[in-house]
Amino acid sequence: MLKQQKDYVLHTVEERGVRLVRLWFTDVLGNLKSFAISPAELENALEDGMTFDGSAIDGYSRIQESDVLAMPDANTFEVLPFGDTMTPEARVFCNIHNLDGSPFDGDPRQVLKRNLQVAQQLGFDFYVAPDMEFFYFAPPVAGQPPQPLDAAGFFDLTTTDVAGTLRKQTIRTLETMSIPVEYSFHEDAPSQHEIDLRHTDAMTMADSIMTFRLIVKEVAAQQGVHATFMPKPLEGVQGSGMHMHLSLFRGDENAFYDEDDLYNLSPTAKAFMAGLLYHASEITAITNQTVNSYKRLVPGFEAPVHISWARNNRSGLIRVPIPKKANPTATRLEYRSPDPATNPYLAFSVLLAAGLRGIKEGYELPAEADANLFEMSDAELAKLGIAQLPQSLSDSLRVMEGSSLVFEALGEHIFEWFLRNKRSEWRAYKTHVSQFEHDRYLRSL
């Protein structure tokens, strides 16, 4: 680590009177984990890392050795803009290492780092801009359905104000945490909101999404509101997606842009898109990792169901937004199936791996599917060669299990652990007898 960088962090801690430094990292399921150290420990932590027992962290456990080393990435050091201003706290993201210094295979951040290096060897920088959707609810009560703010009597008087103020406050907090916002608006469903983040390199963006989810929940909680990234919290209205706008840069140039092409897409963009389409089913368990994720991926709610692409067709998996003529750097592919409950490090890893496979192998891009696919019959779709995304967590795990691409991208440790963990989630779900079944079968059968 650079001396100036370390000095900068240590000085800031002193000047701002930071009382606690939170070391952040992410478990395999995408939950933010943290342990706090006092400023006195910080210099030592920046130099040599902090050892902790990884066996308590989902996906970190191993048979022989459970201790791992958290190495702070000083570049991500920031004072947290919430909490008690008299006793400020700061956070820094960590890379997890084995005690011998090698990268720890169970750390999603290390997995993304490795995948980004593959892209860099080909001369590419991977950029992502996500559209983050989420719901605000009244504080959840066990056994009760979620109460949207717009409908819940509790908030009737101040409904519009509460949500609007929350969103404004959230955006201000995000921007002080180096997370610029592009757009924000109330989404279609009651109490649903969307905040679109401005594109940045995939590693910074994965860190930003972890921070984003915390800030949204934190700012809401201060007003007694519960924010959730659950993919489909309410039946009959849209779920929450996390559309990802993907691009590759070669130095200063957008590698997806081609002035002469009909679609303004370069051969690189087309091959990358072909890779995404070809491997879409294999990576769906990662981009949509919960039982609930698949209740969003159904026809009629602007979520993709079919593996197809088009310029302006929101029923397909990939949309190619038409860039403004003046700004070729905005050329990108919008991958629409992921939801905000995903682990961003792993999702970016498999998306990148799928796209790069397309480039390396020179995949052919299928024809654009610009009709409304929701209105086509299965026979028509089959004739066009358009398949569907996996229909359930169980389906997507089965496809992932056979995927050498996902195995390589995630590494054996996470690949095996993820399948094991998610299978047990599916088993738990399968044994559950739901209200739907009671309503439908109890009387009639």
Next chain:
Amino acid sequence: MDALAVFPDPPPPELARTLDVAGYSWLSVSSPEDAAKNEPPGGWAGAVVVADADPDGAWALCRAMRKKDRNVTRLLVLVSGRQLGDLELRDELFDDFCLTPFHPSEVEARLRHLVWRQGTTDVRQDLVEYTGLVLNLDTYQASIDSRPIDLTYMEYELLKFLAQNPGKVFTRETLLSRVWGYEYYGGARTVDVHIRRLRAKLGEEHANLIQTVRSVGYRFGQSRWSSASPTS
């Protein structure tokens, strides 16, 4: 590092020993004239003025140094307990003080804090100021309209580089090599990403401190050419 001026001449042996142990080079001076005559070409690194034996001479020296360099040289005065009252109404004449008999490590700590930056005597070089924006290069802290802004290391480095060179246009490549120059994520686009983050942190009313110069790069503050026109 240039020498410290130490008053009186000779200084108390305990003080001489403390400065030697702490590794400062120093010269004892007997009067304001003496201090002016022996001043190193780069100016004094600071001054340690013992006021308990000859208070009038001590304050005269402080006053002369303040007048000469307009508060640049940092002054540490050593006073006895019964002289504490003398400090009143003389706030402008010293930066910090220490009671005699002094503890060597206290003098050392206060001195280190006063003349923090090695190799320079000009404290003003350590502040970069531009219409409400202040960067303190000593402490790495930034503020806008006296409100502190929290920056990441690279955001701070980028803002520092730009603010130290107001009015000049820099290409992305130049900024990358001058500001980053080591391993980083994201390639050349990183510059745009950081500029956007900085603008957000500067706030709406100051976001235009950093201007985009179309198809060239970025400029901090007013162009040196347009500053002649009052309307721009």
